[in-house]
Amino acid sequence: MSDQSEVELLSFRIGENEYSVDIMSVREIRGWTRATSLPHAPDYVRGVINLRGAVLPVIDLALRLSLDAEEPTERNVIIVVDVHGRNMGMRVDAVSDILSFPREHLQVPPEMDADRDQGFVQALTIHDGRMIRILDLAMVLPSPKDVAA
Numbered sequence: 219m220s221d222q223s224e225v226e227l228l229s230f231r232i233g234e235n236e237y238s239v240d241i242m243s244v245r246e247i248r249g250w251t252r253a254t255s256l257p258h259a260p261d262y263v264r265g266v267i268n269l270r271g272a273v274l275p276v277i278d279l280a281l282r283l284s285l286d287a288e289e290p291t292e293r294n295v296i297i298v299v300d301v302h303g304r305n306m307g308m309r310v311d312a313v314s315d316i317l318s319f320p321r322e323h324l325q326v327p328p329e330m331d332a333d334r335d336q337g338f339v340q341a342l343t344i345h346d347g348r349m350i351r352i353l354d355l356a357m358v359l360p361s362p363k364d365v366a367a
Contacts, residue, residue, distance in 0.1 A: 226318045231312045327339045
C-alpha cells in the first residue's frame with residue numbers, strides 16, 4: 219500500500235470471514251470459471267483459466283488461508299490481482315464492498331503461533347462494527363514455481 223493518508227480496499231467474504239486487499243492490486247472481478255487442474259500443484263491451487271488469451275493461475279483463498287472450503291459454484295467470483303507484475307486469480311465467495319478510511323485506523327495484527335500465522339494478514343481495522351483483515355498479497359500468493367510444479 220502506498221503512503222497516502224487514505225486507504226482504499228476491496229473487501230470480500232470467504233464463508234463468514236471478511237478480508238480485504240489494496241484496491242490498487244485488483245485488475246478485475248469476474249464470475250467463477252472452472253479451472254484446468256495442474257499436476258503436482260499445491261491443494262489450494264485450483265488450476266489455470268484462459269483470461270483473454272493469457273494463462274491465469276487461480277488459487278482458492280479459503281484453502282490457502284486454512285479455512286473450510288466448499289466446491290466452487292457459479293455464485294463465487296475470481297478476483298484478478300497483480301502483485302509485482304504477476305497476475306493471479308483468487309477464488310472467493312463474494313465481493314462485499316469498496317472501503318476507504320484513514321491509514322491511521324490500521325492496526326498491526328497480534329503475533330500468533332509462528333507455524334500457523336504465515337504473515338498473511340498485514341493489518342486489521344474495524345469498519346462499521348466489522349473486523350476487517352487486510353491481506354498481504356505478496357505472502358498469500360504462491361511463487362510461480364509452486365503453481366507450475
